[in-house]
Amino acid sequence: EPEVTQTPSHQVTQMGQEVILRCVPISNHLYFYWYRQILGQKVEFLVSFYNNEISEKSEIFDDQFSVERPDGSNFTLKIRSTKLEDSAMYFCASSMDRVDTGELFFGEGSRLTVL
């Protein structure tokens, strides 16, 4: 069964360092998303991406964050200068259709710990 894969599964970094989280969405999906979940809190929407551009983003997704689809398979989230409050589980998701018409498939997440 096709699945969304994420790397790394866990990354520890020092405050102020740049981090890149990688995702390989399901191959025939067209819409890509990043969500995060701070320990014990809700899953929060960060950004959606379609046709090589951001389609929607939340207030959380400020100038420290960027996304890219550098090739036909990878979808990355970059945090330019990490802060302690960026520590969370980051989930990548993909869908064939816009999220209101179809289902999201989530990866298993990348846990980011900022020290």
Place this chain on the structure above:
Amino acid sequence: EDQVTQSPEALRLQEGESSSLNCSYTVSGLRGLFWYRQDPGKGPEFLFTLYSAGEEKEKERLKATLTKKESFLHITAPKPEDSATYLCAVQDYQFYFGTGTSLTVIP
């Protein structure tokens, strides 16, 4: 203001003891309501999408229903493998998750 509120926060059931989880929402232009299952350390796994009041969806021991202000996830004769956190999410222009209901089914 929270767009999605789930209750109870935690629920312990004996195997075979049916119950319901609640998701209430406040978004005015609902485009969809979604139920997900999340196991510890894993990403959410899609269960159902509901679009309009009165709609129902079923999958094995789970049935989801939708009214104008809330949704219920009914669990009939649960088994220990149904233990997980069940997340509700709604969409207007963005996608909002609730905090989930942690379900434990005791053999």
